[in-house]
Amino acid sequence: MNRHAPGQDDRIVYRGRKIDLALRPVTLADGSTTEREVVLHRGAVALLPLLDGDRVCLIRNRRHAIHKSLLEIPAGTIDPGEPPDACAHRELREETGYVAGRIALLTEWWVSPGLFTERMYLFRCDDLRPGKARLEPDEEIEPVEVPWDHAVSMALDGRIEDAKSMLAILYWDRVRRVAST
Known part of the structure; x- marks a missing residue:
């Protein structure tokens, strides 16, 4: 997988020259869901x-x-x-x-x-x-x-x-x- 590419459920909130910022849905141990901020970077x-x-x-x-x-x-x-x-x-x-x-x-x-x-x-x-x-x-x-x-x-x-x-x-x-x- 391209590490810079968003996951299929990521919501891109910013696209930059070197990074993108995504909100990634995460399921917690108790079954509830939340979003995490993830900086997508090519390496x-x-x-x-x-x-x-x-x-x-x-x-x-x-x-x-x-x-x-x-x-x-x-x-x-x-x-x-x-x-x-x-x-x-x-x-x-x-x-x-x-x-x-x-x-x-x-x-x-x-x-x-x-x-x-x-x-x-x-x-x-x-x-x-x-x-x-x-x-x-x-x-x-x-x-x-x-x-x-x-x-x-x-x-x-x-x-x-x-x-x-x-x-x-x-x-x-x-x-x-x-x-x-």
Whole structure:
């Protein structure tokens, strides 16, 4: 099933560029029915662009919803009909300018399953070649290369505040530490 597509009984109350908002009928344990608000989302990719010398390419990203710039891993919404790995290649180039020789899916998760249908796919990006970023007109993004251990410290001490970035950095740090033992 297309995760962005509404369920057969959903009532769409808003259609947007990246999300739709639906009221979904739900039958409760006592047999009564109610409606839940559900944000329909196509899904997204999150990227760990790993550079030689044990560094990672993060981005400083202006987030208008919270009126703040955050240090994050690159990420983006999957276009209709686009496979997640193709989106990963596209978003890496758009946001950082880098082109990856290899991209591998590490894991995936539900972003906020109490409200969103969004599934996020985390990709490791290796063998990076520099190029020119291709930002969307409304994006304010600056690539920032960070030593890996520094990125882990920032995820742990609150300097990285974005959940997908904290999860991705700490997940990959754990995987690589287990693999080296």
